[in-house]
Amino acid sequence: MEESNLSSRNLKDNEDELLYYRNVETGQKIARKRTKKMQNEIVSEIYYVPEYEKRVFNEDYVKEFSLDKFGEAIPYVDGEITILNNYFYDFWGYFLKAEGTSLYGHLKRYAYGTKDWCWPNIELISLKMDKSQNTIRNLLDLLERYGFIYKFNVTNKSRENVEESPVYKIRKQVPLLTQKLIEGDPSLSIGTDDPPHIKKAKKKEQTGLPERLKTEHKKFVNKMLDQSKNVNILDAMEYELIYSDILSKGAIQKLYSDKHQKIKETTHPKTVTMSEKESNLTDSVKEILKSRLSKPSFETWFSSFYIKLHDNLCVILVTDEFYRDWIHSRYLKVLLEILHELGEDIQNIDVRVIQ
Template identity: 50%
Template sequence: MSEVNLKGNTDELVYYRQQTTGNKIARKRIKKGKEEVYYVAETEEKIWTEEQIKNFSLDKFGTHIPYIEGHYTILNNYFFDFWGYFLGAEGIALYAHLTRYAYGSKDFCFPSLQTIAKKMDKTPVTVRGYLKLLERYGFIWKVNVRNKTKDNTEESPIFKIRRKVPLLSEELLNGNPNIEIPDDEEAHVKKALKKEKEGLPKVLKKEHDEFVKKMMDESETINIPEALQYDTMYEDILSKGEIRKEIKKQIPNPTTSFESISMTTEEEKVDSTLKSEMQNRVSKPSFDTWFKNTKIKIENKNCLLLVPSEFAFEWIKKRYLETIKTVLEEAGYVFEKIELRKVQ
């Protein structure tokens, strides 16, 4: 009986990599109707025996992290193999990050989205967009948090996390041509909706059929739902919520002197960038209360955020100044100092 190779069969395999020799090879091509000579790197094959490949270990290099129980995040292969097509690499990564914080038996977490955005090398706006996609498919559910003990300060939201990976529905597997894609929908959500219309690609559909057959052969019960009822998924929890009016903090309206302060074109651009990003980072009531009436002034390479009251000055300084600095830095603005100034 022939020996089994690294891929689990008895075929004779050659293990190799292409590498450059350092030489150049002249070749000819027709460009714009004329023959010309160009050069490409000469390559050769480097071949190894199967035993050499078996004995090579990447773990021999560098200092490894010691094994500590609980320092692992485990996701089902089904999630990668099939849900990954609809969620995309960013959606997969974001769910993994959120799951990493829902350790042990917890099914919720409350991480800093700014930190996760840094880890993913994405903007907070992009991360929030993929949160919307994860919620659409029932992998997370976001609930905002306000701290009554600290004068109703907005805190990081809590995310309920789905721990068990659901099967794709028949509609996701086979497509639903009746899905409508709103023109004003976010780009990555539009992309996912387009995929929903078309269904799982044939090569993945074949793998999915094989997966289902294997599960049934192992006496597992597989009931593929006809469709995921996105609108009814959260009905129970939403029906239990209590409606309350928005909580607004009372601060003085801007004075006439404050309103008369003008901004240059450059200052208006910085002001617009800051307000646009802060709208994505805080709730609408918080934005309207603390940022709607601010102005930007630039003096001697310093950025000054003008606020209309002592109350607003103290609140923004304590809770939002570092976020403001981060927003302007991420937007590419370079200032020696970023400070608050009260103007009444």
């Protein structure tokens, strides 16, 4: 009986049915409405955003997926405490920076023992590291770029598909740098649309390690060889191809319905009058949602809404029925928790369309 109960528990150590997924752009655009202030009115307008689809993975696949299958690991033993080999600080530190190495240490700490996954509290880690949550997200991008982590977004099917914190698969063994990272890859292109932190990373990848670190790395390799250790420096690791292959194994689910895409451009302007408290509360709720939801989820459902307060009732105003129905069915509990965190004595939430 105990074994049966244990096997039925998910990666977050409960018995809820979780849905693990990644968001992937389809290459199509969808129409959305947003509102902006023009003089004393809130005016709606149409704009277009990329269409995403979910690549969904089952529990067994995520459990079995391991980043340690890729690349060449440095020769050392990982025990029951958080161990990070000197190699990680000496050479990966150049690409990940001090903050990235620190963040990996935090994540690896949560993936204790034989576990290779965790679902960290990003807000708490940002406090521990004294870095903004946006900086933490950028560092997570870098760690995934170099194959140290891989993120699976999570929705809870047992709780009306509410969004939960992501699960991160963690590489347990530190990989050796590839030849291209050591010597540099001048042919690597830097896209104009690449985020600033990725552009900086690519500039380092173009030139490789500084000369002194190259010399130190060669000493490390020679030392390992002298100790009869097997050291195999790979030419390159194409993690984008590896991740693309992973995504191809996920079941496809569209994030948007046809109803959502068919927004007429003849939308009439709508106005919302808010008190200063309601305006500030709207901004505060948006900031918290932005930190807790995936970027596509936030931009799709919460980039444009307004809050009105009526005693113990909070009214969430949105631009059409589709947003109203979606938020009402999936996010009421999340919104109520956030309002309570902000000190609001709200007992009920109603989602309505701006009239």
